[in-house]
Amino acid sequence: MEDCLVYFFTGFLDSGKTSVICSWIGGENFKDKKVVVVSTEEGEEEYIQENYEGADPVIINCETTDVTKKLTFEIEKKYKPDVVFLEWNGSVSPAEFFDKCDVPRRWALAAAVVVVDASTYSLYYKNMQTLFADYYRFSDTVIFNRVDPERDNIAKLRGSVKSINPAMSINFLSVDNRIINIADHLPYDLSKDPCDIPADEFGLFYTDALDNVSRYNGKRVSLIGEAAILREFRGRAFVLQRQAYTCCAADVGIMGILCMKDVTSNFPTGKWLKVTGRIRYFEDEQNGQKMAVPCLEVEDYAVTTKPENDVIYFN
Numbered sequence: 001m002e003d004c005l006v007y008f009f010t011g012f013l014d015s016g017k018t019s020v021i022c023s024w025i026g027g028e029n030f031k032d033k034k035v036v037v038v039s040t041e042e043g044e045e046e047y048i049q050e051n052y053e054g055a056d057p058v059i060i061n062c063e064t065t066d067v068t069k070k071l072t073f074e075i076e077k078k079y080k081p082d083v084v085f086l087e088w089n090g091s092v093s094p095a096e097f098f099d100k101c102d103v104p105r106r107w108a109l110a111a112a113v114v115v116v117d118a119s120t121y122s123l124y125y126k127n128m129q130t131l132f133a134d135y136y137r138f139s140d141t142v143i144f145n146r147v148d149p150e151r152d153n154i155a156k157l158r159g160s161v162k163s164i165n166p167a168m169s170i171n172f173l174s175v176d177n178r179i180i181n182i183a184d185h186l187p188y189d190l191s192k193d194p195c196d197i198p199a200d201e202f203g204l205f206y207t208d209a210l211d212n213v214s215r216y217n218g219k220r221v222s223l224i225g226e227a228a229i230l231r232e233f234r235g236r237a238f239v240l241q242r243q244a245y246t247c248c249a250a251d252v253g254i255m256g257i258l259c260m261k262d263v264t265s266n267f268p269t270g271k272w273l274k275v276t277g278r279i280r281y282f283e284d285e286q287n288g289q290k291m292a293v294p295c296l297e298v299e300d301y302a303v304t305t306k307p308e309n310d311v312i313y314f315n
Helices: 017-025 069-079 118-127 129-138 154-162 199-211
Strands: 004-010 035-039 058-061 083-087 107-117 141-147 169-174 220-228 237-245 252-260 272-286 289-303 311-313
Touching: 004 017, 017 035, 017 083, 017 107, 035 069, 107 118, 107 129, 118 129, 118 141, 118 154, 141 154, 154 169, 154 199, 199 220, 199 237, 199 252, 199 289, 199 311, 220 252, 220 289, 252 272
Parallel strands: 004 083, 004 107, 035 058, 035 083, 107 141, 141 169, 237 311, 252 289
Antiparallel strands: 220 237, 220 272, 237 252, 272 289
């Protein structure tokens, strides 16, 4: 028997989880599939026929505490589903499912999705950063819903996610359900030569460059950061780095880009530099996955003043 594909959805109440699930159920990908929806939250949207025309899913309403090994095996035995959608109550950490609930061997996680209402995100993120960090660490996809480009800083929305989980796939949907391309909303112009990256946008630049090799490879940029030497690259390269505030005060870490340049004994280690160079990529392995990581072929650098905000913020 083929695998049963499991799609895990989380996010705050009324963020749009049910609407997204209904649109997926009614799509071509799940046509003629036996679909079970396990909903642990009741919002404004309902699982009713008119919301997924042409499909006939089994709907199971329960609490998160009811989602146990017993329930998942009962679903498997009774329905033999092809697809399971699990709508998780956003006030409960995803760890309660992923770390504690056993599922049938045939069940395979296809995607873990966070749905976020962009119109309320700033307030929620400010007050519940630890919960959002859980969302992003346990998931592989974020859907920012109800985005208004005139109101919402799309680049900042993206950065708040990428600072916690760089591998996360992020989608932006407008208030009229259109896909928004972040490339149209970057706070710098990559067509300039070199492109001068504002000091406060170091983190956005780096996380976007991780995701978009074709957009950045070969581009000339100027960056501001603090110079540091890594032992393994001594003499051949230095790191231009910034402190980055990700989700809470305890999560201020270092974000840096490797700068390929012969380093002499009088190199200004610990100083703030403005570095100009061409972006290239090298292959690295993180968490068992190979990924293309940006670096900088340095053309020139000069000591500069410390930015007013020496810590990068993504919220």
